[in-house]
Amino acid sequence: MSFRLAAYAVCVDAERVLLVRCVAPSGETTWSLPGGRVEHAEDPFDAVLREVAEETGCGAVVDRLLGVDSRVIPAAEARSGREHQNVGIFYQVRITGGVLRPEPNGATAEPAWIPLPDVVQLRRSSLVDVGLALAQTRPATGHVAPVPVGGLIAH
Structure with a gap:
């Protein structure tokens, strides 16, 4: 099984959310x-701010920790073809400046x-869906029910 620790930014402002369009090697x-x-030896708090800057071109600040999500992707559905666990730490983030732009030489094509x-x-x-549920409900446990994958929702 492979494992990944990741940090995600949930930035909601004026009834809109900041998203990035990711392009898979298949073009999807x-x-x-x-x-x-x-990254190795990186604090997740710092990682989320780095990722926002890399993927959107914008500076940001963390307003609060929203929660943690852990999911296992079965081998048949994982890109690598082997079972994968992703642990995501979600932060409420506020954009402080910059201009939206695609990630240079990266996997995100459009914020x-x-x-x-x-x-x-x-x-x-x-x-x-996990990030928006955490932002909307702000559960004391920092955990929401798993999101079913299928239709428009992918791993």
Whole structure:
């Protein structure tokens, strides 16, 4: 089994959320939250700010920790073909400056502010739904029920 620790930014402002369009090697696109792998010896708090800057071109500050999500992707559904566990740490983040731009030489092709009602119509990572649920409900446990994958929602 492979394992990944990641940090994700949930940035909601004026009934819209900041998402990034990710392009898979197959050319398929999926919308996701800004964020990604926590590097060796990196604090997840620092990682989420680095990832926002890399993927969107914008500076940000963390307002609060929202929660943690752990999911196992079965081998048959994982890109690598082997079972994978992703542990995601979700932060409420506020953009402080910069201009939206694609990630140079990266996997994200386009950051965009998406109206919240339009999110359900997007092909998106389940991380989007987890992050928005954490931001909307702010559970004391920092945990929400798993998001079913299927249809427009992908791993």
